[in-house]
Amino acid sequence: xxxxxxxxxxxxxxxxxxxxPITDTIIYDSEFYDIPLGxxxxxxxYDENEQSDQLESEIGTAPPSIIQESYSxxxxxxxxxxxxxxxxxxxxxxxxxxxxxxxxxxxxLPTCLLCTCLGTTVYCDDHELDAVPPLPKxxxxxxxxxxxxxxxxxxxxxxLNNLKRIxxxxxxxxxxxxxxxxxxxxLEELVLRDNRIRQLPELPSTLTFIDVSKNRLGRKxxxxxAFKDLHELQHLYITDNNLDHIPLPLPESLQALHLQNNNIQxxxxxxxxxxxxxxxxxxxxxxxRLDGNPINLSKTPYAYMCLPxxxxxxxx
Numbered sequence: 001x002x003x004x005x006x007x008x009x010x011x012x013x014x015x016x017x018x019x020x021p022i023t024d025t026i027i028y029d030s031e032f033y034d035i036p037l038g039x040x041x042x043x044x045x046y047d048e049n050e051q052s053d054q055l056e057s058e059i060g061t062a063p064p065s066i067i068q069e070s071y072s073x074x075x076x077x078x079x080x081x082x083x084x085x086x087x088x089x090x091x092x093x094x095x096x097x098x099x100x101x102x103x104x105x106x107x108x109l110p111t112c113l114l115c116t117c118l119g120t121t122v123y124c125d126d127h128e129l130d131a132v133p134p135l136p137k138x139x140x141x142x143x144x145x146x147x148x149x150x151x152x153x154x155x156x157x158x159x160l161n162n163l164k165r166i167x168x169x170x171x172x173x174x175x176x177x178x179x180x181x182x183x184x185x186x187l188e189e190l191v192l193r194d195n196r197i198r199q200l201p202e203l204p205s206t207l208t209f210i211d212v213s214k215n216r217l218g219r220k221x222x223x224x225x226a227f228k229d230l231h232e233l234q235h236l237y238i239t240d241n242n243l244d245h246i247p248l249p250l251p252e253s254l255q256a257l258h259l260q261n262n263n264i265q266x267x268x269x270x271x272x273x274x275x276x277x278x279x280x281x282x283x284x285x286x287x288x289r290l291d292g293n294p295i296n297l298s299k300t301p302y303a304y305m306c307l308p309x310x311x312x313x314x315x316x
Contacts, residue, residue: 074103111135132156136162141290145169154175157184165189174216176201193237200226208232213239213258222247238262239289247273254285260293273306289313 022224093138111117111133115124120140124133129147140162149168154177163184169214173195181187182202189209197215200222215221218241226247227233234255238247243262248271250257272288274280290297298306298315 135160138162141165141167143167144171147171149173150175152180154179156180161185163187165191167191168195170194173197178202188232197221203227203230204231205229205284209235211235211237213237213241214242217241217243219244225249225250234284239292250285252282253284256287258287258289259293260289264290264293264295266295267297267300267303269300269303271300271303273303275302278305280306283308 018038053179054219102154106135111122111124114133115122117123117136120136120138122135122139122142124144126146128145129144129149131149132144132152133159135142137159139160141164145167146169148171148173152168152173152175157166157180161184164186165188166181167189169191170193173192174197176197176199178201180201181190182204184204185206187204187206189208190203190207191211192215193211193213193214197212198217198221200212200217203210203226210233217238221241222238222243228249228251230251231253233253235252236254236256237258239258239260239262241262243259243264246259246264246267250272267274270286272282286308288307288309288311290311293313295313296316297311297313304310
């Protein structure tokens with residue numbers, strides 16, 4: 001009897017096991033993503049009335065094909081490991097060295113990490129710098145305002161052949177090397193206002209805009225004929241410098257001359273015009289500011305005959 005019961009129970013167990021559903025093992029292979037959705041053996045079914053938008057979205061974002069890579073267990077060489085660990089910049093250069101981040105500064109940081117670089121423009125405003133930082137060679141516009149720079153050295157801007165504008169407003173600059181700006185072939189705008197400069201260096205003939213207002217140039221800070229060969233110069237601002245004369249000769253290209261709040265006491269009749277040529281007209285120079293000087297402009301009425309507008313200043 002016991003044997004019959006065992007046989008009957010075994011038969012029931014065998015029958016229940018055979019009736020259980022067989023589940024195939026699902027293997028996820030990257031080649032699966034290469035199969036178009038329309039050729040899948042079990043395509044997804046969506047309710048067209050409720051999920052038509054969802055269907056379009058999901059079909060449009062099907063996962064891309066994956067390229068299988070073979071990985072080797074062979075360890076990298078020291079050179080390859082160093083190259084792999086060195087970050088690369090957008091142009092493919094290394095973040096170390098001179099790259100697009102510029103050379104190292106005194107703080108052991110590339111200039112474009114210490115300052116802000118946008119394209120070829122470098123902004124170093126209000127960073128408590130005490131010297132001009134090394135700049136990337138492609139720098140076009142350089143701003144370093146509201147810092148503590150005291151001196152401009154000969155090589156601070158060396159080899160910056162694309163540099164067009166330098167703005168060093170509101171520093172403590174009292175000394176500029178004679179050749180600091182002269183070797184810049186494309187320099188157009190030089191802003192040195194609100195410093196302590198006592199002597200202007202030699203200036204490149206490419207300049208169109210100069211602002212050295214609020215410095216300490218005084219009587220001898222501008223050499224004779226300092227602006228004579230600047231044939232592209234259009235704006236010259238030398239306010240608040242305790243000047244006692246108008247720096248002559250002025251280039252014919254000049255459009256604006258601001259000399260407010262100095263110590264200019266007299267003017268010659270040929271300062272702006274040519275007294276021996278009454279047909280001469282100086283059309284470009286339309287803006288002359290002499291207010292704030294101890295000079296009576298009414299004493300030299302013929303000095304303005306060639307100008308399109310009278311200078312601004314004391315006429316009494």
